[in-house]
Amino acid sequence: MLAPLLLATPGAVARCHQQGLRHVVAWLPKDVVSAHSFSTQNDLARTSGPSRPLVQTSQRRHLSGASAQVENISNGPSIHQQIDMSNFKIKDTANNSNLHNNVIPKHTSPPPPPVATNVVRERRPNFIKDFEVPPDMSRLPPKFGDNQHIDIDAAMWEQLKSVVDTFHHKAPIRYAFAYGSGVFAQNGYDPKKKPMVDFIFAVSHPQHWHALNIQANPHHYSMLGKIGSKAVATMQESFGAGVYFNPFVEVNGMNVKYGVVSIDTLCNDLLNWDTLYLSGRLHKPVKILLDDPRTRLSNQVNLFNATRVALLSLPKQFTSEDLFTKIAGLSYLGDFRMSIGENPHKVQNIVRAQLSQFHRLYDPLLANLSNVTTLREGFLEQDDNPIVKSRTWHKLPPRLKQGALYRYHSEISKSGFEIVKEDGQELQSVATAPHLDKYLASTVQSIVQIPALTQSIKGIATAGVFKTSKYGLQKMGKWWARKQ
Numbered sequence: 001m002l003a004p005l006l007l008a009t010p011g012a013v014a015r016c017h018q019q020g021l022r023h024v025v026a027w028l029p030k031d032v033v034s035a036h037s038f039s040t041q042n043d044l045a046r047t048s049g050p051s052r053p054l055v056q057t058s059q060r061r062h063l064s065g066a067s068a069q070v071e072n073i074s075n076g077p078s079i080h081q082q083i084d085m086s087n088f089k090i091k092d093t094a095n096n097s098n099l100h101n102n103v104i105p106k107h108t109s110p111p112p113p114p115v116a117t118n119v120v121r122e123r124r125p126n127f128i129k130d131f132e133v134p135p136d137m138s139r140l141p142p143k144f145g146d147n148q149h150i151d152i153d154a155a156m157w158e159q160l161k162s163v164v165d166t167f168h169h170k171a172p173i174r175y176a177f178a179y180g181s182g183v184f185a186q187n188g189y190d191p192k193k194k195p196m197v198d199f200i201f202a203v204s205h206p207q208h209w210h211a212l213n214i215q216a217n218p219h220h221y222s223m224l225g226k227i228g229s230k231a232v233a234t235m236q237e238s239f240g241a242g243v244y245f246n247p248f249v250e251v252n253g254m255n256v257k258y259g260v261v262s263i264d265t266l267c268n269d270l271l272n273w274d275t276l277y278l279s280g281r282l283h284k285p286v287k288i289l290l291d292d293p294r295t296r297l298s299n300q301v302n303l304f305n306a307t308r309v310a311l312l313s314l315p316k317q318f319t320s321e322d323l324f325t326k327i328a329g330l331s332y333l334g335d336f337r338m339s340i341g342e343n344p345h346k347v348q349n350i351v352r353a354q355l356s357q358f359h360r361l362y363d364p365l366l367a368n369l370s371n372v373t374t375l376r377e378g379f380l381e382q383d384d385n386p387i388v389k390s391r392t393w394h395k396l397p398p399r400l401k402q403g404a405l406y407r408y409h410s411e412i413s414k415s416g417f418e419i420v421k422e423d424g425q426e427l428q429s430v431a432t433a434p435h436l437d438k439y440l441a442s443t444v445q446s447i448v449q450i451p452a453l454t455q456s457i458k459g460i461a462t463a464g465v466f467k468t469s470k471y472g473l474q475k476m477g478k479w480w481a482r483k484q
Contacts, residue, residue: 140297144297144300145296145297147360147363147364148296148303149291150286150288150357150360159252159254160183160197160287161289162252164199164201164290167251167258171203171209171213171216172203172204172209173203173290174204174290174295175202175266175290175291176202177199177200177282177288177289178197178199179198179285182196183287184285184287184350184353184354184357185354186346187349187352194255196247196248196257198257198258199256199259199289200258200278201258201260202261202262202263202292202295203261203263204263205262206233206237206244206262207229207230207232210229210232210233210244213260214229214232217249220249222461222462232462235458235462236261237262239457240277240455240457240458241269241275241451241452242269242275242277243261243277243455244260244261244462245459246258246260246462247459261278263294263295266295266298267295270295270302271302272397273302273397273400275447275448276448277331277452279302280332280448281331283303283328284327284328284350284354285361303365304395305395305397306327307323307362307365307369308393308396309326309327311371312436312437313326313436313437313440314326314437318380318382319378319379319380320355320378320379321378323362324358327358328347328350328351328358330444331448333445333448334445334446336452336453370383384432386428387428389431393430399443399447400443400444400447403443404430404439404440404442404443405430407439407443
């Protein structure tokens with residue numbers, strides 16, 4: 001308790017500054033310390049004065065002309081200390097908000113007297129709140145991820161952006177994109193018919209977002225929305241792929257289906273391929289309407305991983321269409337809808353109708369891969385050296401590698417061969433295995449099938465029986481028409 005009491009005198013303040021004990025001065029109010037700091041021995045002699053009794057440090061300051069009075073208040077009689085400033089002038093530094101008051105003799109040419117102003121303290125950062133603020137896009141290189149932004153018709157862009165803005169002004173969205181046949185053409189669709197347009201909204205806090213959206217758009221939700229935002233968010237994040245869909249919603253004259261997902265769930269899927277439900281959709285061209293640096297970085301990793309899986313599944317020479325077909329087909333492996341509700345040629349129809357968009361998305365990535373060479377227009381060649389292929393294998397998402405490695409070990413064990421466990425040997429043997437494409441496809445299928453099934457079942461509760469039946473009948477009608 002002695003330290004705060006001793007520091008009540010200006011002499012103690014000066015001695016602390018002289019001895020470098022600046023952190024101790026924090027016991028005094030910042031107003032007093034910053035306005036009257038003395039650092040030289042002469043200053044100490046002029047300001048120390050006679051010793052004072054130990055008192056508490058609750059202080060008031062009064063400024064009058066060139067003098068300052070510090071009043072120490074204690075339980076006993078009040079003691080006043082008068083600091084005579086008549087022989088000193090204060091030299092103002094360049095930064096007036098943080099005065100380091102240099103004392104100079106009176107006989108030098110003095111600057112204009114300082115104007116007494118209220119001390120403005122900077123806001124102490126709230127680290128919890130500030131941490132949640134999305135980082136500025138300037139933290140990424142200026143052109144990073146430009147390949148993800150696909151050009152579309154200006155009128156379509158304005159219409160899609162207006163839909164997002166309608167939600168965003170009431171319930172803030174971190175990242176948004178539109179996808180599907182309603183945005184990009186697909187072979188086999190009648191261009192005169194306007195299909196439902198699909199959106200994904202990634203938000204920071206799903207429960208809070210749904211609370212705002214239920215208040216603004218209660219008619220978008222099924223009976224689950226009447227229970228409350230907590231029930232909606234629990235259903236969203238506890239079942240399926242972590243997405244909550246509201247289909248058959250009319251916004252600004254457009255028939256839309258929008259899915260809500262946590263930004264953390266989205267980025268985890270992009271990096272680790274937890275479900276491939278959303279990362280698989282982003283393997284194909286989409287129109288990004290609201291961008292986010294963390295998601296852009298995660299999606300770039302996602303696109304590179306899709307390219308590596310396709311390269312490991314392709315021969316030495318292949319066409320760009322072969323590559324894009326492999327990539328686009330990853331998220332449909334294991335999806336039960338491909339056997340009962342989707343066009344069996346859906347992947348080929350997507351790639352052929354959107355070939356230029358696929359080039360926009362993947363050509364910059366291929367240019368950065370040293371193991372891929374362009375032979376002539378539309379044809380590519382990859383280095384099939386075992387070391388190069390093992391490096392490609394090593395960069396795949398961990399869950400995919402573990403699943404493919406398990407299937408490789410199972411087949412080797414059944415064949416009666418010994419599994420090589422030496423460093424580097426196993427990687428090369430897996431990466432150059434004749435059936436590596438089969439191991440990868442089976443693993444992707446196992447990742448996709450459960451989330452795809454549970455997400456569709458969840459639609460009964462989230463969209464309601466009527467909307468789910470309507471959506472299912474539309475899919476079945478398209479599938480039956482194509483079979484004929």
